[in-house]
Amino acid sequence: MPEGKGLLIVYTGPGKGKTTCALGTAFRAVGQGFRVLMVQFIKGSWHYGELDAAKLLGDDKFEIRPMGRGFVKVGGAETHPEDIKLCRECWQAGREAIYSGKYDLVVLDEINYVISYKMLDADEVVEALKGRPERVHVICTGRSAHPKLIELADLVTEMREVKHPYTKGILAL
Numbered sequence: 001m002p003e004g005k006g007l008l009i010v011y012t013g014p015g016k017g018k019t020t021c022a023l024g025t026a027f028r029a030v031g032q033g034f035r036v037l038m039v040q041f042i043k044g045s046w047h048y049g050e051l052d053a054a055k056l057l058g059d060d061k062f063e064i065r066p067m068g069r070g071f072v073k074v075g076g077a078e079t080h081p082e083d084i085k086l087c088r089e090c091w092q093a094g095r096e097a098i099y100s101g102k103y104d105l106v107v108l109d110e111i112n113y114v115i116s117y118k119m120l121d122a123d124e125v126v127e128a129l130k131g132r133p134e135r136v137h138v139i140c141t142g143r144s145a146h147p148k149l150i151e152l153a154d155l156v157t158e159m160r161e162v163k164h165p166y167t168k169g170i171l172a173l
Helices: 018-031 049-057 081-100 111-116 122-130 147-152
Strands: 008-012 036-040 062-066 105-109 137-141 155-158
Touching: 008 018, 008 147, 018 036, 018 049, 018 062, 018 105, 018 137, 036 081, 081 105, 081 111, 081 122, 111 122, 111 137, 122 147
Parallel strands: 008 137, 008 155, 036 062, 036 105, 105 137
Antiparallel strands: none
């Protein structure tokens, strides 16, 4: 069991690479003997390469749970009740994992989006993260991180796109 204070890390900003950065940190943590869980608030049943990579390490070391439907309607469209239900289930799974004693690092992938979409209450999340077991590390990803989450965090990295192949139609690996 790793010793010391667990960090709260936030990867945010309009640029690409927030989940990738969290995955890199998670893979490094597994290499240090940490047990890692990533819950994904929006990603759903599509196949992602990181799922296969995590399985190679073993579910007892690194588990990824996609718990959304893939996309969430925002910007004038009313959020679908199923998306809100899945968001609450994902938060419950993430919060339980943080407090379970089973994991050393819990990644709350895309949580910043669901907070900014008002699908999850920022104060509830911040209070849960404040009270987490001292040794547990947590990473929160997604654009538009809430100011209260940024204030609580030990490390905040803002991704800013300078140049990306996606803008030229080149797909990711």
